[in-house]
Amino acid sequence: MTTATVRPGDPALQPAETGSLSTTELAAVRADFPLLERTVRGGQPLVYLDSAATAQKPQVVLDTEVDFYEQRNAAVHRGAHQLAEEATEAFEQARAAVAAFVGADEGEIVWQPGATAAINVVAYAFSNATLGRGGEAAARFRLAPGDEIVVTEAEHHANLVPWQELCARTGAVLRWIPVGDDGRLDLSNLDEVVTERTKVLAFGHVSNVTGAIAPVATLVAAAKRVGALTVLDACQSVPNLPVDLHALGVDFAAFSGHKMLGPTGVGALYGRRELLEAMPPTVTGGSMVEVVTMETTTYAPPPQRFEAGTQMVAQAVGMGCAAQYLGELGMAGVARHETELAAEMLKIADIPGVRVIGPLDTADRLAVVSFVVDGVHAHDVGQVLDDKGIAVRVGHHCAQPLHRRFGVAATARASASVYTTVEEVVAFREALAGVRAFFGVE
Amino acid sequence: MSTLEQMYQQVILDHAKHPVGRGLVDVASVAGHLAGESHQVNPTCGDEVTLRVDVTPEGSVAGVSWEGQGCSISQASVSVMTSLVEGADLAEVARLDGLFHDLMSSRGKGLGDDDAEDALGDATAFTGVSQYPARIKCALLGWAALKDSLARSGALATS
Numbered sequence: 001m002t003t004a005t006v007r008p009g010d011p012a013l014q015p016a017e018t019g020s021l022s023t024t025e026l027a028a029v030r031a032d033f034p035l036l037e038r039t040v041r042g043g044q045p046l047v048y049l050d051s052a053a054t055a056q057k058p059q060v061v062l063d064t065e066v067d068f069y070e071q072r073n074a075a076v077h078r079g080a081h082q083l084a085e086e087a088t089e090a091f092e093q094a095r096a097a098v099a100a101f102v103g104a105d106e107g108e109i110v111w112q113p114g115a116t117a118a119i120n121v122v123a124y125a126f127s128n129a130t131l132g133r134g135g136e137a138a139a140r141f142r143l144a145p146g147d148e149i150v151v152t153e154a155e156h157h158a159n160l161v162p163w164q165e166l167c168a169r170t171g172a173v174l175r176w177i178p179v180g181d182d183g184r185l186d187l188s189n190l191d192e193v194v195t196e197r198t199k200v201l202a203f204g205h206v207s208n209v210t211g212a213i214a215p216v217a218t219l220v221a222a223a224k225r226v227g228a229l230t231v232l233d234a235c236q237s238v239p240n241l242p243v244d245l246h247a248l249g250v251d252f253a254a255f256s257g258h259k260m261l262g263p264t265g266v267g268a269l270y271g272r273r274e275l276l277e278a279m280p281p282t283v284t285g286g287s288m289v290e291v292v293t294m295e296t297t298t299y300a301p302p303p304q305r306f307e308a309g310t311q312m313v314a315q316a317v318g319m320g321c322a323a324q325y326l327g328e329l330g331m332a333g334v335a336r337h338e339t340e341l342a343a344e345m346l347k348i349a350d351i352p353g354v355r356v357i358g359p360l361d362t363a364d365r366l367a368v369v370s371f372v373v374d375g376v377h378a379h380d381v382g383q384v385l386d387d388k389g390i391a392v393r394v395g396h397h398c399a400q401p402l403h404r405r406f407g408v409a410a411t412a413r414a415s416a417s418v419y420t421t422v423e424e425v426v427a428f429r430e431a432l433a434g435v436r437a438f439f440g441v442e
Numbered sequence: 443m444s445t446l447e448q449m450y451q452q453v454i455l456d457h458a459k460h461p462v463g464r465g466l467v468d469v470a471s472v473a474g475h476l477a478g479e480s481h482q483v484n485p486t487c488g489d490e491v492t493l494r495v496d497v498t499p500e501g502s503v504a505g506v507s508w509e510g511q512g513c514s515i516s517q518a519s520v521s522v523m524t525s526l527v528e529g530a531d532l533a534e535v536a537r538l539d540g541l542f543h544d545l546m547s548s549r550g551k552g553l554g555d556d557d558a559e560d561a562l563g564d565a566t567a568f569t570g571v572s573q574y575p576a577r578i579k580c581a582l583l584g585w586a587a588l589k590d591s592l593a594r595s596g597a598l599a600t601s
């Protein structure tokens with residue numbers, strides 16, 4: 001079972017000369033992130049372990065966005081003046097940078113406000129096609145009662161609720177691949193879940209709760225066998241792993257700028273070109289049309305067909321810059337850095353009363369570690385860590401079904417990014433070790 | 443005392459460990475009494491409480507019972523509230539609810555009013571919580587459930 005991405009923990013991928021980020025490299029990376037210098041809670045250094053929620057931004061991304069507003073701001077794809085040309089060029093270069101970063105062609109990247117919006121575009125395209133929109137070309141997006149959409153029990157609500165809603169609108173049936181006790185997808189009944197009735201298989205590349213990397217190749221093969229389209233939620237993988245969407249062979253993918261060191265308000269939908277060509281639009285209005293009469297409208301080819309209205313140009317340019325920044329760092333090194341951090345984080349499992357929700361080994365997982373502390377609620381755990389300047393996330397992380405699967409309402413979660421250090425993880429472990437004593441729990 | 447210790451006062455930790463009124467009590471059958479139940483959830487963290495109130499024909503709280511799960515702040519707050527409102531008439535409950543909301547908006551300063559703080563009793567221990575915007579809703583969960591269950595009981599309409 002292999003995926004086409006480089007997977008952390010795979011010894012074949014760790015030749016001596018291309019190790020993880022060196023101490024000097026890491027120090028240089030950290031110097032790029034102004035926010036990491038600030039202190040919190042009475043002058044303590046910030047230990048930011050919440051990058052899976054949103055990552056901090058390097059100065060170059062901030063500068064690029066400001067530079068766009070200072071020097072190039074204009075409406076894109078319209079107007080004949082020089083500024084409009086330059087703005088359009090920056091916007092499209094950013095698209096090319098993001099495309100190159102994830103192994104896609106330029107025409108296959110659609111700007112969206114974020115991954116949530118991107119997944120909804122695909123879900124609504126299916127319902128519009130089911131209503132007859134898009135004509136014969138969109139036939140493969142039509143659903144009938146009895147058709148099935150398959151997700152997994154590990155999904156973020158962003159890759160679950162849109163599919164529930166699509167089923168409610170079309171009469172299709174939602175099914176899911178369960179999660180095993182180790183936090184990984186349980187594929188033992190895959191052939192019973194993904195069947196001839198399956199029209200969509202939507203799954204997360206990396207869980208934002210367990211950190212587990214999904215076996216993409218196996219899932220894509222299962223979908224292909226039955227002619228189902230695949231939708232990959234790549235929110236957590238694109239910032240932390242080398243991702244080549246063409247090599248992975250998925251039909252659609254979604255990811256957010258803000259998790260990959262870019263701005264908020266922008267993300268991308270990837271779709272294989274022939275599918276984007278065939279797909280009816282969802283959000284309609286200006287900028288996505290060819291000919292408009294009072295009666296009817298013809299639509300622009302993708303990606304513009306899915307980019308109605310004035311776009312988030314400055315943020316898109318910032319996201320392009322973030323992709324370039326990560327690309328220059330080298331995602332193979334970033335992934336190895338993550339593996340080291342994951343190993344350090346997983347040592348919390350040795351602290352009495354701490355239970356990790358998810359894989360305990362570093363193979364096929366990222367440095368996203370959710371856990372519970374016996375006798376202390378996740379909120380209270382987070383508060384004690386925060387008192388030491390350590391930022392973790394608490395709650396259900398927008399994955400209630402996965403938490404229910406493990407019989408917990410909430411977990412605390414530590415997650416890393418390119419700028420996270422082993423020392424920070426050690427500080428986190430030490431603070432965590434004192435939590436039960438603070439609450440007088442034995 | 444650190445701000446963390448101000449938040450997790452001993453009273454709060456004690457109530458979280460040994461909550462008052464936990465375990466739902468059946469009240470529907472008491473003659474002349476009004477009963478109401480409310481389920482409140484904090485969607486951001488999954489904390490929840492189901493609370494039942496029993497109101498006497500004269501309009502005072504005969505009993506509060508509840509079941510819940512969540513952080514120590516939310517659980518201790520329901521517990522403290524339960525001991526505070528038992529026996530109180532509905533006007534007093536409304537006053538306490540207003541005072542507790544004021545306390546939660548005080549950004550750690552308290553009410554600066556001895557009478558009001560006396561009335562809140564142990565609930566003033568939550569002053570420290572009001573310094574943490576993200577936790578205020580934890581402390582208010584039980585109070586929301588009480589207000590809603592009183593409304594559902596019909597007791598507010600008749601009082």
Ligand SMILES: Cc1ncc(COP(=O)(O)O)c(C=O)c1O
Pocket residue numbers: 052053114115116117156158159204206207208233235236256267398
């Ligand atoms: C796995 C996963 N999918 C989807 C999302 C949604 O991304 P966004 O909120 O940026 O649309 C997130 C982030 O919260 C995530 O972690």
